[in-house]
Amino acid sequence: GRGPRGVLMVRLQWSPDAVDIDSSSPQRRRSIGHFHQEALSARPWRAWGHGRMTAYRCRVLSNAVVADRTVALQLARPEGFSFTPGQYLDLTILDPTANDEQGPTRSLSIASAPAERELLLVARLRDTAFKRALSTLREGTEVAVDGPFRDLEFPSGGVRPLVFVAGGVGVVPFLSAVRAADLAGHPLPATLFYSNRHPEDAAFLDELGGLAARVSGFRFVATMTRAAESARPWTGETARLGPELFARVLPSLAGPLYYIVGSGGLVSDVRQTLERAGVPRRDIDIELFTGY
Secondary structure: OEOHHHOEEEEEOOOOOOEEEEOOOOOOOOOOHHHHOHHHHOOOEEOOOOOOOEEEEEEEEEEEEEEOOEEEEEEEOOOOOOOOOOEEEEEEEOOOOOOOOOOOEEEEEEOOOOOOOEEEEEEEOOOOHHHHHHHOOOOOOEEEEEEEEEOOOOOOOOOOOEEEEEEHHHHHHHHHHHHHHHHHOOOOOEEEEEEEOOHHHOOOHHHHHHHHHHOOOEEEEEEEOOHHHOOOOOOOEOOOOOHHHHHHHOOOOOOOEEEEEEOHHHHHHHHHHHHHOOOOHHHEEEEEOOOO
């Protein structure tokens, strides 16, 4: 049925109690994509819950390893598919080689810039049915994308500086924003702190360093928290994400707008330490990535 203001509500029987799922929730709809798989045979299809969204079939152009246990999936961008940096889409594998109770659909942030002709999605591989199926996608395979949907919204105009805080593949929405500024030739008053355990884990590390040299106002700080265990030499930062590291780089902790993307533990820890350091909660936006 439909809830207030036309929001679609789905009631599931879930042991031990039934629960309501509100598809307009800011939390990602990771567990409910399989309900609409049959509808994807029609193109375009009006999606549910986020207003007028459309699902499309599109072809895989490439599926490449870009870091340890990390793949970048490049898709032919469907005609009429528009998005802004910080948005994500639902990817459905139409003929998965493996499946689980969550179905063949998951939400993935968009790494490409809106001006690019292709869509770039990035995923950290784990031992789940969806990730195993994702890793086997080959050039020419058809998949379905639904969206875009909004988790993060980056302000334009440069009224306040931005601080991007990324753990692992949480860098993806920020990469989209920096690529967009680079292609448009616009300044970006933002500092990106990018944390991984080892350099081998850090997707797009070299690209982000190059973007920092080209995009006016953009600064890039990579940190490797277990660099001593790495086979690749690292002479940069090794501190964990938090106010101590930020204070060494930023003019002031107060004033910027903070965006934190990564695992639940990382996001919670960084947000709490920022708040204890005096950053107002209203100046902190977050997005959680889970290993599914």
